[in-house]
Amino acid sequence: MTYQxxxxxxxxxxxxxxxxxxxxxxxxxxxxxxxxxVPPLALLLVVFVYPVGWLLLRSVSDPIWGLQHYERMIxxxxxxxxxxxxxxxxxxxxxVCLAFGYPVAYTMxxxxxxxxxxxxxxxLIPFWTSLLVRTFAWMVLLxxxxxxxDVLIGIGLLxxxxxxxxxxxxxxxxxxxxxxxxxxxxxxxxLIRIDSRYTQAAATLGAGPIRNFLRVYLPLSMPGVxxxxxxxxIISLGYYITPALLGGGGDVMIAQLIQMQIEEFGNWxxxxxLSVVLLFGTAVTIGLIYRIAFPKELRFIER
Amino acid sequence: xxxxxxxAPPGALMSSxxxxxxxxxxxxxxxxxxxxxxxxxxxxxxxxxxxxxxxEGRKVVFASWGGSYQDAEKVxxxxxxxxxxxxxxxxxxxxxxxxxRTMVEAGAPVWDVVDVTDTFLxxxxxxxxxxxIDTSVxxxxxxxxxxVHKYGIGDxxxxxxxxxxxxxxxxxxxxxxxxxxxDVKKFPGRRTxxxxxxxxxxxxxxxxxxxxxxxYPLDVERAFKKMSTLKEHVIFWQTNSQSQxxxxxxxxxxxxxxxxxxxxxxxxxxxxxxxxNQNIQSIDYLVVPKGAKNKExxxxxxxxxxxxxxxAKVANLIAYSPTNKDAYASVDKQITPWLATSPQNAGKGxxxxxxxxxxxxxxxxERFQEWKLA
Numbered sequence: 001m002t003y004q005x006x007x008x009x010x011x012x013x014x015x016x017x018x019x020x021x022x023x024x025x026x027x028x029x030x031x032x033x034x035x036x037x038v039p040p041l042a043l044l045l046v047v048f049v050y051p052v053g054w055l056l057l058r059s060v061s062d063p064i065w066g067l068q069h070y071e072r073m074i075x076x077x078x079x080x081x082x083x084x085x086x087x088x089x090x091x092x093x094x095x096v097c098l099a100f101g102y103p104v105a106y107t108m109x110x111x112x113x114x115x116x117x118x119x120x121x122x123x124l125i126p127f128w129t130s131l132l133v134r135t136f137a138w139m140v141l142l143x144x145x146x147x148x149x150d151v152l153i154g155i156g157l158l159x160x161x162x163x164x165x166x167x168x169x170x171x172x173x174x175x176x177x178x179x180x181x182x183x184x185x186x187x188x189x190x191l192i193r194i195d196s197r198y199t200q201a202a203a204t205l206g207a208g209p210i211r212n213f214l215r216v217y218l219p220l221s222m223p224g225v226x227x228x229x230x231x232x233x234i235i236s237l238g239y240y241i242t243p244a245l246l247g248g249g250g251d252v253m254i255a256q257l258i259q260m261q262i263e264e265f266g267n268w269x270x271x272x273x274l275s276v277v278l279l280f281g282t283a284v285t286i287g288l289i290y291r292i293a294f295p296k297e298l299r300f301i302e303r
Numbered sequence: 304x305x306x307x308x309x310x311a312p313p314g315a316l317m318s319s320x321x322x323x324x325x326x327x328x329x330x331x332x333x334x335x336x337x338x339x340x341x342x343x344x345x346x347x348x349x350x351x352x353x354x355x356x357x358x359e360g361r362k363v364v365f366a367s368w369g370g371s372y373q374d375a376e377k378v379x380x381x382x383x384x385x386x387x388x389x390x391x392x393x394x395x396x397x398x399x400x401x402x403x404r405t406m407v408e409a410g411a412p413v414w415d416v417v418d419v420t421d422t423f424l425x426x427x428x429x430x431x432x433x434x435x436i437d438t439s440v441x442x443x444x445x446x447x448x449x450x451v452h453k454y455g456i457g458d459x460x461x462x463x464x465x466x467x468x469x470x471x472x473x474x475x476x477x478x479x480x481x482x483x484x485x486d487v488k489k490f491p492g493r494r495t496x497x498x499x500x501x502x503x504x505x506x507x508x509x510x511x512x513x514x515x516x517x518x519y520p521l522d523v524e525r526a527f528k529k530m531s532t533l534k535e536h537v538i539f540w541q542t543n544s545q546s547q548x549x550x551x552x553x554x555x556x557x558x559x560x561x562x563x564x565x566x567x568x569x570x571x572x573x574x575x576x577x578x579x580n581q582n583i584q585s586i587d588y589l590v591v592p593k594g595a596k597n598k599e600x601x602x603x604x605x606x607x608x609x610x611x612x613x614x615a616k617v618a619n620l621i622a623y624s625p626t627n628k629d630a631y632a633s634v635d636k637q638i639t640p641w642l643a644t645s646p647q648n649a650g651k652g653x654x655x656x657x658x659x660x661x662x663x664x665x666x667x668x669e670r671f672q673e674w675k676l677a
Contacts, residue, residue: 020607078677150666166538166554249539252676264672266401 062269069273090236171248190224226293359389455588492556582652
């Protein structure tokens with residue numbers, strides 16, 4: 001289809017016209033308030049779609065056209081290793097967040113209003129300080145001469161200071177602390193909406209507390225688990241400061257690799273390719289978790 | 304957007320004015336040149352009259368390596384320059400090779416004077432990233448000739464040393480060679496190494512038994528093989544300040560640290576000491592990135608950095624050796640044992656081979672960074 005034939009309007013209606021017609025029809029059907037989304041959409045277009053398009057383009061065109069950057073990523077084991085690191089660290093952080101966050105969210109959902117307010121306040125405290133400050137605080141706490149090692153040695157649990165920083169432990173501890181609220185809050189909003197009559201009914205029918213939890217409560221809470229886990233996992237995939245400051249040589253994540261490609265080598269093409277992989281990895285994760293954790297029969301909870 | 308394409312070509316302007324006007328313009332221009340000439344002749348006199356305010360209200364950006372070193376440079380070089388000329392010296396950094404390159408290639412360097420290592424000077428000069436030193440402003444005679452380069456002036460001599468924690472080791476029992484650094488059985492504990500390829504390959508080869516005078520050209524394969532034996536024990540430091548912190552916090556038993564940074568950490572109460580055996584010396588140069596916006600001020604600042612009194616101040620603050628011989632007279636006695644150029648230290652080490660690195664730096668650093676990730 002050429003622009004000339006478009007202008008003349010010859011032949012069947014060209015697809016841009018059809019698309020525009022469809023758009024107008026939908027727009028007419030929309031509630032007027034829906035137009036409020038236009039400014040944020042326009043902003044997203046400028047600050048998100050444009051740079052991402054630019055990255056995509058650069059990953060196949062800098063310095064020459066071709067897929068050389070993607071080939072390099074597959075050919076050299078180190079890059080796959082970093083991708084693997086990223087997934088493993090993100091998965092570990094998500095699991096620990098879930099293990100710590102679920103009981104907190106459960107308590108919040110079933111506590112008296114006063115206790116609930118207090119817990120929400122406690123959970124939100126970390127958001128009051130910057131990520132950088134919190135990470136540096138962990139450096140102070142976790143180092144060999146830090147408070148944690150001093151206490152462990154003081155009470156006789158250790159006779160040598162343990163290596164808690166510049167390794168995987170440091171990275172996971174730092175990331176979990178930052179991300180716990182992100183796990184707890186969505187989980188809490190789902191748990192508080194679970195109708196207590198379901199568990200009561202199960203109990204009446206003879207289910208013990210463990211069975212009741214596993215067969216009734218837990219499945220009903222799955223959308224919260226999925227939302228929390230998805231958020232934590234996705235945010236973890238792109239983490240930069242915490243692994244850079246608390247991690248060792250074996251804990252390099254993809255965001256650090258991207259930074260290194262630009263800072264160290266000025267290699268924008270390869271950095272772009274890595275960003276594209278990160279972006280698609282994130283998209284695939286979102287899709288998978290939605291598919292797995294939001295089976296259709298559970299979606300009534302959402303309404 | 305390229306700046307040049309915005310400007311109208313000079314011919315376009317000339318053709319649009321009438322001949323009469325352009326003759327007048329010519330006369331004005333030529334008389335301006337004449338006045339300028341007289342002005343130049345009068346400069347010494349005029350300078351005295353306006354001495355304090357030569358660059359009043361103007362700014363020059365200085366980039367270096369951050370931390371205690373840049374603090375010392377600020378006090379010793381930048382503050383006197385600002386006081387004399389009225390210019391404001393903005394501090395930036397840390398210096399980063401890729402950032403430097405990107406800035407110059409994009410045609411808009413934000414740095415005017417940059418403190419770089421000799422290996423970078425040589426590769427950047429080769430790639431035409433630097434402005435020539437204006438010897439009419441910079442009095443190059445102040446520094447020893449071996450520190451004068453067409454594109455840079457050496458300001459300090461320093462060294463990579465084997466540092467060790469005095470909480471773990473003592474004067475009698477401590478790692479004394481790079482081979483000891485690699486020996487985790489004899490000297491247990493975590494190590495810290497520089498995150499750059501220089502001088503890690505040299506260190507690995509020395510640890511593997513290659514003598515100092517037979518290092519170059521480097522046996523790269525052997526070096527990487529040796530480095531892989533130590534890797535799991537190593538924390539790589541990103542900045543010099545971090546190397547100091549790792550020793551102060553007791554996170555590492557031994558590792559690479561710059562002599563001046565070790566002096567600074569010890570002065571501040573850090574429990575560490577350095578070994579001079581097999582020290583690896585290097586020189587920092589002051590350069591002006593190609594296309595720097597404040598070239599005139601940049602050259603003036605570099606000139607200030609060659610002054611003996613100022614260089615002595617840096618030496619007294621952070622134990623880096625001056626390149627102006629006259630500065631040694633004002634260096635404190637207690638600093639001398641910390642200087643890389645002191646006879647008892649210089650003889651125990653060697654100078655990094657910048658000609659080797661000029662040709663191999665980029666490729667090997669890429670390989671090194673990949674090795675680090677694996």
